[in-house]
Amino acid sequence: MKDREKDFVFDGPFKEYCPMYVEYKRNLGYKFGESSFYSLRYMDDFFKKYDMPTLILNKEMVEDYVSRRGTESPKTQHMRMSLIRQFSIFMNSIGFSFYVHPKELIPISNTFTPYIFTREEITRILKVVDNLEYTPWSKRYHMIYPMLFRMLYGCGLRINEALSLKKRDVDLDNGVLTVTKAKNNSSRLVPMSSSLTHYCREYASKMGFDMYGEGYFYPSRDNGKYNNTPVYVKFKHFMKTAGIFTDSEVGPRVHDIRHTFAVHSLEKMVKDGQDIYCALPILCAYLGHRDIESTEKYLRLTEEAYGLIIDSIAPLYDGVFPEVETDA
The missing domain is CATH 1.10.443.10 (Intergrase catalytic core)
Known part of the structure; x- marks a missing residue:
């Protein structure tokens, strides 16, 4: 990959800082492959149209960059939003004052459902x-x-x-x-x-x-x-x-084994009588997540496990929500 990186030349307004951003991300433990280089170079090229006596990214410029392009997918737009947000955070950390695209404005797709093996x-x-x-x-x-x-x-x-x-x-x-x-x-x-x-x-x-x-x-x-x-x-x-999928199907991914481990582990902890709020932090640490929210979002439950978990936390809600009487 190092040889391929020589092909990525940055010649936009942020050409001096793009390689620094790559090193910054890698030092944080993130992989920065070929597709990431393409995205970063596209961002640098995009801002060539702006006259910048001094380097700046204001709200108008960022919103121009993240705006929807034709029929592109929400995922593509999401990736552009994430990149410009992270780049601005990096630039601000070294003394600039760039506009940071709000995290809450970045759409998160919930359409993907991992495959949980039985x-x-x-x-x-x-x-x-x-x-x-x-x-x-x-x-x-x-x-x-x-x-x-x-x-x-x-x-x-x-x-x-x-x-x-x-x-x-x-x-x-x-x-x-x-x-x-x-x-x-x-x-x-x-x-x-x-x-x-x-x-x-x-x-x-x-x-x-x-x-x-x-x-x-x-x-x-x-x-x-x-x-x-x-x-x-x-x-x-x-x-x-093993007869799990055919050639005409996309089929599960290797990473779905990790999802399956998480679901089966939580299900077993619930069956063993562990408190759900004690089980999640344990699973979070075991999986190497930075926060409990990551574990909650990562964990897609099978119908069987979902029922067990709902039953386990039902007593916590007893009496909180009054029953609603309806006419039969």
């Missing part, structure tokens, strides 16, 4: 990966995928968090993962169940790992970091083999 579907996927055959072109492929998908479902990790694990990050004695440089540049400890810890030990033994040595827990063929692209491709194949 426990039976998870079992079918694991059965498929457990029966992968040895292939000469990827000698550890049949061992990596059963371990990887068990960890994704058992710990709710993001795919890049799992693939970035080094061997030293997996404590096989205490059953704890150390997730470093996760989203938002955060780190956290992730305890594993005893059964998953046992599976990790067996996996490490089969792979011939020195767990105190260097290297990735999920190594590529050249012992580097395993790329997430083949995981996405193989996951669709695994689901098709």
